[in-house]
Amino acid sequence: xxxxxxxxxxxxxxxxxxxxxxxxxxxxxxxxxxxATKLLTRYRKFPNSPALTGAMHQIVKEFTGVFDPYxxxxxxNIRDALQVYPFLQQFLAAQKDQxxxxxxIAATGNIIDAAVxxxxxxxxxxxxxxxxxxxxxxxxxxxxxxxxxxxxxIIGDNAGETVFDRLLMEHLSNLQITYAVRGxxxxxxxxxxxxxxxxxxxxxxxxxxxxxxxGLILADxxxxxxxxxxxxxxxxxxxxxNFEALMDEKERSIYFLLKAKCPMLAAELGVGVNDYVFKGNxx
Amino acid sequence: xxxxxxxxxxxxxxxxxxxxxxxxxxxxxxxxxxxATKLLTRYRKFPNSPALTGAMHQIVKEFTGVFDPYxxxxxxNIRDALQVYPFLQQFLAAQKDQxxxxxxIAATGNIIDAAVxxxxxxxxxxxxxxxxxxxxxxxxxxxxxxxxxxxxxIIGDNAGETVFDRLLMEHLSNLQITYAVRGxxxxxxxxxxxxxxxxxxxxxxxxxxxxxxxGLILADxxxxxxxxxxxxxxxxxxxxxNFEALMDEKERSIYFLLKAKCPMLAAELGVGVNDYVFKGNxx
Numbered sequence: 001x002x003x004x005x006x007x008x009x010x011x012x013x014x015x016x017x018x019x020x021x022x023x024x025x026x027x028x029x030x031x032x033x034x035x036a037t038k039l040l041t042r043y044r045k046f047p048n049s050p051a052l053t054g055a056m057h058q059i060v061k062e063f064t065g066v067f068d069p070y071x072x073x074x075x076x077n078i079r080d081a082l083q084v085y086p087f088l089q090q091f092l093a094a095q096k097d098q099x100x101x102x103x104x105i106a107a108t109g110n111i112i113d114a115a116v117x118x119x120x121x122x123x124x125x126x127x128x129x130x131x132x133x134x135x136x137x138x139x140x141x142x143x144x145x146x147x148x149x150x151x152x153x154i155i156g157d158n159a160g161e162t163v164f165d166r167l168l169m170e171h172l173s174n175l176q177i178t179y180a181v182r183g184x185x186x187x188x189x190x191x192x193x194x195x196x197x198x199x200x201x202x203x204x205x206x207x208x209x210x211x212x213x214x215g216l217i218l219a220d221x222x223x224x225x226x227x228x229x230x231x232x233x234x235x236x237x238x239x240x241x242n243f244e245a246l247m248d249e250k251e252r253s254i255y256f257l258l259k260a261k262c263p264m265l266a267a268e269l270g271v272g273v274n275d276y277v278f279k280g281n282x283x
Numbered sequence: 284x285x286x287x288x289x290x291x292x293x294x295x296x297x298x299x300x301x302x303x304x305x306x307x308x309x310x311x312x313x314x315x316x317x318x319a320t321k322l323l324t325r326y327r328k329f330p331n332s333p334a335l336t337g338a339m340h341q342i343v344k345e346f347t348g349v350f351d352p353y354x355x356x357x358x359x360n361i362r363d364a365l366q367v368y369p370f371l372q373q374f375l376a377a378q379k380d381q382x383x384x385x386x387x388i389a390a391t392g393n394i395i396d397a398a399v400x401x402x403x404x405x406x407x408x409x410x411x412x413x414x415x416x417x418x419x420x421x422x423x424x425x426x427x428x429x430x431x432x433x434x435x436x437i438i439g440d441n442a443g444e445t446v447f448d449r450l451l452m453e454h455l456s457n458l459q460i461t462y463a464v465r466g467x468x469x470x471x472x473x474x475x476x477x478x479x480x481x482x483x484x485x486x487x488x489x490x491x492x493x494x495x496x497x498g499l500i501l502a503d504x505x506x507x508x509x510x511x512x513x514x515x516x517x518x519x520x521x522x523x524x525n526f527e528a529l530m531d532e533k534e535r536s537i538y539f540l541l542k543a544k545c546p547m548l549a550a551e552l553g554v555g556v557n558d559y560v561f562k563g564n565x566x
Contacts, residue, residue: 005312005313005316006299008295008299008316008320009295009296009299010296012292013289013292016288016289016291016292030288033288033291033326034327037291037323037324037326040323041317041320041321041323041324043316043320044317
């Protein structure tokens, strides 16, 4: 998949946001935007939006010396998610169809970065979103693969969402689970430190992909991670960025678990904006 | 005022919208975005956002041969506004403070381009917005100037909003009124054809500024228009684009009548986003 034209303004907007999180110095924001607009002209050289986004945010890191502009944002999102965690447990315990709702909880975690004023608002928002089912749910094939699987690789997405993923991992605790995070901070995506703050069970094997783009571009990953990716019995890829980067990967079966937040990806997936999706790649 | 960094992604998004309105050919959208991102790198060469926006939309015209991509959008907005017009008349007739609400109606016209499904929705939206007062209203000085004025220049903004402006002009019909429109189509701004469709009273003198930017950049206007601008007894400038282009103009008194739609301009005006403003430039 190539870079959608709609992504260009969106990526530029996000770079400005990151620049402002990294520093208050407006002259540095100017420098970053000059460099960012220059890079944007070369968008066709990038295989997909996560690759372009990664390069754009690299400018912010270089010009500010701030390696992780979203650090405080991520901390807050994890803190908020941890407060909602007991409610998520109760919610799941009350469901008959455990696997469906464990997957749905993990997908719903994607809303954790939406602006909310307080924890009551967040809990209310999560409750509302949780009760929506999947617009697409390839559960039958997934469950057949699950029966035969001994291990599972989850490709993580945002910090905070990580806490929601715990519910899915607890439900699948009979498997050996590996949870992959970015090799370097990029936007609000989870890195090793964020997973630690999310209080994962000790049995979960947390690994770095080695990549610093907000989507799993296999060519950017370590050889070690790529081997792991191809050898895993089951792969669940979370969020839009990973979907964009992996949607053309046909060598192995992948299940994409996400909320379709942008119109372009929703159209690609054949769903409406804000719909929830659990979709296999047909392999 | 210079180009706000926040305007860059917003302008780029709007260029893509215009490109898609002008043609369905995706390869032309690509060409336009390549050219547009190139021009965007030179944003610091432009005195303000309307100037940059004008140049960006020129690309759409050149690459598509479509001189007025928003033609159908503008027609629809005018048609919708004409349907609301009788309600606006009733609303104004019921007010004690005629000048305040005539100004407020003209400012509220700025919402006509918001997406609405049907005429009932629009009427409901207009009613809701009309009932909000101004967050800033420099009416005292305006009324003092009004007493001495024989003529008034209104610098128009969007098509459709033009119909709302009729109520203000009807209220001020003791003055000789000149209504200025863009010299060429640019986004959904009103040109001569749109004013004709808006059914202005024949006594209104409609003139072109000669400019094709979505904001009144005096340097781009005809000599004839500039003379008219400086010689008018009273000037009312409508909308954000005209405010951006004229906010540093201190040679004559100007009253800015607008809804603050974007966070940057709202901050500049010291009001909240979506607030209504009627503000003199202190001359």
